[in-house]
Amino acid sequence: MRIAVLLSALVIAVGTVATGSNAGPIPESVIGLWGPSSGPAGCEGNGRTMLVNSAGVIVFERSGSETFIVLGPAEWSAGTLILTRHAGDIVLSPLDNLTRCDRLPGQYYAFFGEAIAVFQGFAEVQSKCEDESPQSCVSAIFGLFDVSGDYRLSRAEIGRALRAGAFFLGYEAIVAGRKELAPDTDLWQTYRVPIGEIYGASLAAALLGPFFTDNLVQSYDFDADGVLSLSEILQDRGPDSLVAAGGAVGSAAAQTALQGLIGVLQRLLGIVPLLR
Numbered sequence: 001m002r003i004a005v006l007l008s009a010l011v012i013a014v015g016t017v018a019t020g021s022n023a024g025p026i027p028e029s030v031i032g033l034w035g036p037s038s039g040p041a042g043c044e045g046n047g048r049t050m051l052v053n054s055a056g057v058i059v060f061e062r063s064g065s066e067t068f069i070v071l072g073p074a075e076w077s078a079g080t081l082i083l084t085r086h087a088g089d090i091v092l093s094p095l096d097n098l099t100r101c102d103r104l105p106g107q108y109y110a111f112f113g114e115a116i117a118v119f120q121g122f123a124e125v126q127s128k129c130e131d132e133s134p135q136s137c138v139s140a141i142f143g144l145f146d147v148s149g150d151y152r153l154s155r156a157e158i159g160r161a162l163r164a165g166a167f168f169l170g171y172e173a174i175v176a177g178r179k180e181l182a183p184d185t186d187l188w189q190t191y192r193v194p195i196g197e198i199y200g201a202s203l204a205a206a207l208l209g210p211f212f213t214d215n216l217v218q219s220y221d222f223d224a225d226g227v228l229s230l231s232e233i234l235q236d237r238g239p240d241s242l243v244a245a246g247g248a249v250g251s252a253a254a255q256t257a258l259q260g261l262i263g264v265l266q267r268l269l270g271i272v273p274l275l276r
Contacts, residue, residue: 030081036099048060050093053119056072056119057071058071070090115163118164121144125137145157174201
């Protein structure tokens with residue numbers, strides 16, 4: 001899906017746009033963290049802060065004591081990010097109205113540090129999956145979770161992957177429920193989820209993680225060394241089948257790439273199906 005250029009100096013608030021053909025991939029110069037330019041607080045203050053990778057965006061909207069999250073695949077058009085969802089497209093604040101930040105507020109890392117790290121690491125994965133072999137693609141995905149760099153996933157690293165996945169899967173589950181109950185709700189309100197609701201999903205993953213991790217290791221740990229190597233995960237499958245099953249990570253469309261990454265992670269690590 002491509003998105004029309006429907007931008008002007010007046011497009012500061014989030015709004016719905018029509019589908020068209022002039023949007024494109026997110027430039028490398030845009031990747032990073034952007035916060036409100038007004039006031040000294042930057043990403044620490046009220047307003048919308050955007051964490052951008054090469055294919056999508058996470059918006060943290062802070063208002064007083066409340067924080068909301070909106071996330072999804074995104075494209076770039078005339079200085080503005082456009083959030084592309086199945087239900088429609090949403091124009092975000094032009095970057096001219098924002099300023100770069102070094103870090104998000106500490107509580108975001110405390111709640112969702114694993115998901116933020118995985119999201120930020122997506123650029124390298126996308127590059128590998130678009131330009132190199134299926135083996136390189138799957139190895140790059142594996143490397144997102146291989147914290148120790150020993151080419152094996154320990155129980156702790158698998159648990160980290162589950163906590164990262166719970167952030168995205170929990171968000172999508174909440175949004176899917178809203179669409180079913182109130183399909184005519186304004187797009188921004190549909191995708192604007194209180195941070196506490198997503199934290200509940202992450203907490204559930206943390207509590208259930210040890211049980212799931214032990215089961216996963218027992219299922220794939222063929223040499224019984226207590227960790228999972230990439231070759232064990234690929235046993236009887238091969239990288240080509242996993243990349244195809246993941247929804248074509250190497251697709252040129254940014255939204256397909258982001259969804260494909262999540263799809264591959266689901267199949268590599270056994271995460272429950274992504275709700276749409």
